Amino acid sequence: MSVLRNIGLLATCRPEGGQGDIHPIPNAAVAWDADTIRWVGPEAELPAEFAGGDTLDAGGRLVVPGLVDCHTHLAFGGWRADEFELRLQGVGYLDIARAGGGIMSTVRATRAATDAELLDRATAALEGMRRLGVTTVECKSGYGLDLETELRLLRVYRTLAATQPSRIVPTFLGAHVVPAEHRADRQAYLRLLLDEMIPTVAAAKLAVCCDVFVEDTAFSVDEARDIFRAGRAAGLAPKLHADQLSAGGGAELAAEVGAWSADHLECSSDAGIAAMAAAGVVAVSLPIATLYLRQQPMPARKFIGAGVPVAVATDFNPGSAPSWDLPLAMMLACHLQRMTPTEALKGATSIAARAVGLQGKAGEVSVGCRADLAVIDSPDVNHWLYHFRPNACVLTVAAGRVAWQAAR
Ligand code: DI6
Ligand code: FE
Numbered sequence: 001m002s003v004l005r006n007i008g009l010l011a012t013c014r015p016e017g018g019q020g021d022i023h024p025i026p027n028a029a030v031a032w033d034a035d036t037i038r039w040v041g042p043e044a045e046l047p048a049e050f051a052g053g054d055t056l057d058a059g060g061r062l063v064v065p066g067l068v069d070c071h072t073h074l075a076f077g078g079w080r081a082d083e084f085e086l087r088l089q090g091v092g093y094l095d096i097a098r099a100g101g102g103i104m105s106t107v108r109a110t111r112a113a114t115d116a117e118l119l120d121r122a123t124a125a126l127e128g129m130r131r132l133g134v135t136t137v138e139c140k141s142g143y144g145l146d147l148e149t150e151l152r153l154l155r156v157y158r159t160l161a162a163t164q165p166s167r168i169v170p171t172f173l174g175a176h177v178v179p180a181e182h183r184a185d186r187q188a189y190l191r192l193l194l195d196e197m198i199p200t201v202a203a204a205k206l207a208v209c210c211d212v213f214v215e216d217t218a219f220s221v222d223e224a225r226d227i228f229r230a231g232r233a234a235g236l237a238p239k240l241h242a243d244q245l246s247a248g249g250g251a252e253l254a255a256e257v258g259a260w261s262a263d264h265l266e267c268s269s270d271a272g273i274a275a276m277a278a279a280g281v282v283a284v285s286l287p288i289a290t291l292y293l294r295q296q297p298m299p300a301r302k303f304i305g306a307g308v309p310v311a312v313a314t315d316f317n318p319g320s321a322p323s324w325d326l327p328l329a330m331m332l333a334c335h336l337q338r339m340t341p342t343e344a345l346k347g348a349t350s351i352a353a354r355a356v357g358l359q360g361k362a363g364e365v366s367v368g369c370r371a372d373l374a375v376i377d378s379p380d381v382n383h384w385l386y387h388f389r390p391n392a393c394v395l396t397v398a399a400g401r402v403a404w405q406a407a408r
Contacts (some may be wrong), residue, residue, distance in 0.1 A: 001053030001202035002400065003031040004373060005043055008060040011342075012040065013349040019304050020343040022381065030063070032371035035400040040110045040365055056395065056402070058375045062384060064345060066135030066372025066398060068352035069311035069326050071263050071284050073173070074139040075122040075156045076358065078109025078111050084292075093293055093320070094217060094245070103143070106318050110143040112154070118156050125316070125324050126166050133374025133393040133406045134326050135166055136353070136362045138313075140211055142173030146213035146223055147197055150174050161216040165398035169356040171239060172207035173200070175227050177218045190223060194230045202234030208357065209260065210236035216242075221249045228257045237357060238368045243268040243398035244289075255279035261311065261355035264368040265298045266290060271298075277306045282355040285347070293320050300337035310339065310385035311355045327392070331385045341385040371400040 010028035017023070029043040031050035040048050083096050083105075096102050110118070122139075129137060139157045144150035154170055161168040174197045182189035201207050210231030212224040218241075219227070228238040238257045242250025244264035251272025254262035262276060263284035276283060285298045300310050312333045315321035328343040339347065353363030362370060375395035378384035384392055396404040 001031065001050060002035050002056065003029055003046070003050055003053055004058055004063065004397070005029045006060055007043070007058040007063045009062050010040070011062065011064045011345060011381060012364060013065050013346055014364050014366055015350040015354065019309060019346055019351070020340055022342045022346055024293060028063070030365055030373065032400050035370055037365065037367055037369050037371050040367060056397070058395075061394070062376040062378045062380055062401075064133065064374050064376060065319075065349045065363050065365050066374055066396065067133050067326050067348050068136040068356070068358070069129065069134050069313050069316070069324070069348075070094055070138045070261065070311050070352035070355040071315050072137055072139055072140060072324065073315070073317035074125055074137065075118050075153050076106050076110050076143040076318055077113030077118065078106060078318065079322070080105060083319065084322070097217065100180070102319060104180050106143045107145050107179060111146070111149050115152055115156065116353045117158060118153065119159060122156055122160060123164065126160060126164055129324050129326070130166060130273060130396050130398060131393065132325060132327055132391060133371035133376065133396050135398040135403070136169070136356070136358065137166055138169040138171055138356045140171045141207070142175040142176035142211070144181035145174065145176065147192070147200065150197060150201070151204070151206065151208045154201060158206060165401060165403045167360070167362060167372075167399070169209070170207045171209040171211050172201045172236060173211040173213070174198070175212040175219050175224070177213065190226070193227060198227070198230045198234050198236065202236055207236055209239045211239045211241065214248055214253060214366075215241070215243040215245055216248060217245070221253050224253060225257065239263065243272065247272070251276050254281045262314070264289065265303070266295050268299070270302070273302055273306050273308060276303075281308070281309050283308045284311040284313050284355055285333055285337055286313055286321065286329070287336045288321040288323055288329050289315045290336055291332060292322070297336040300339050302335065304343070309351045309354065310343070310347050311352040312339075312344050313352060327385070327388075331388050334385055341381045344385065345381050368381065371397055373397040
């Protein structure tokens with residue numbers, strides 16, 4: 001039995017209520033047994049049976065659920081700092097891709113990387129995330145784009161899930177772009193996806209979700225529909241990159257196929273937003289990518305106003321979002337998307353958990369959930385995201401154990 005006491009403010013982030021309802025408890029305590037939360041409430045009411053175990057002291061600070069990063073491309077080879085400089089000089093993201101850079105440049109570096117290199121880098125990224133209080137991470141493949149390399153990426157995630165205290169949700173993104181060697185015959189790549197990759201990935205239980213980049217330069221709505229059908233038949237839940245660079249009917253397709261989430265959405269139409277609201281699809285906002293591509297922000301207020309829950313994630317990848325800093329994404333969600341700090345927090349906890357199928361299991365401090373907690377050196381959520389620092393997280397508990405503690 002373990003207990004975290006002397007919590008100044010506990011943001012439980014239970015899912016009920018609106019986007020900004022974080023269901024706070026002042027002067028709280030949380031008790032857990034092994035990796036599961038057993039008691040949550042005001043410390044004055046802590047039952048005697050929980051008072052005697054290992055005790056951690058939050059020092060009167062803010063405590064939040066272990067954060068959930070519900071959209072990352074965690075494992076890849078190489079970096080693309082050269083493209084960062086080119087884009088700053090005015091060269092377009094798609095122009096760079098057409099010239100052989102962009103996603104294909106990372107695909108080449110990923111194919112050339114060894115399994116050990118991919119694993120070491122992804123492990124370091126996960127550890128960096130835990131220091132920031134992030135304990136659940138959705139991880140996409142998509143920089144292999146051939147059967148062998150896609151499987152290697154997903155096996156890296158399986159190894160991480162077995163060896164790291166973070167919780168991993170693996171997603172198959174073989175439909176990221178049509179790789180260069182198939183450009184002359186995209187049908188051949190679609191057949192590879194439908195007939196070989198999806199069945200092989202699903203049979204080996206290497207992914208939970210199936211993602212498609214729906215965009216003029218990647219996959220059409222009709223192609224994506226076929227890919228989701230094959231994914232569903234194999235037991236993979238749909239998720240999609242939608243309306244990032246143009247309004248391409250991605251939000252509408254997410255509603256049609258009952259996706260767990262539609263992500264990016266900088267360019268969504270009002271009809272797409274209404275369709276997502278009616279179908280109960282989570283909108284995942286990725287403000288670091290918005291910033292790096294200098295786009296118009298995702299219209300979070302429209303989504304929230306229409307009744308669509310808005311998650312906040314990093315999109316960590318070497319091109320459009322080269323940072324795994326989820327609190328940074330939350331701060332940017334406030335500035336760019338006009339979300340309040342508590343709305344951003346709910347978007348990076350229980351709403352993000354829903355986007356990866358972990359509703360009621362992660363992203364909230366409730367009895368029965370995994371004991372994932374972050375102690376933040378702030379009196380409240382507003383102060384945390386307002387006074388932005390390199391790291392305000394002083395203690396992370398993942399699966400019931402201390403996974404990071406700042407030096408005093
Ligand atoms: N949208 C993105 O922002 C990432 N993938 C995607 O479909 C960017 C991928 C990259 O530039 O490497
Ligand atoms: Fe992405």
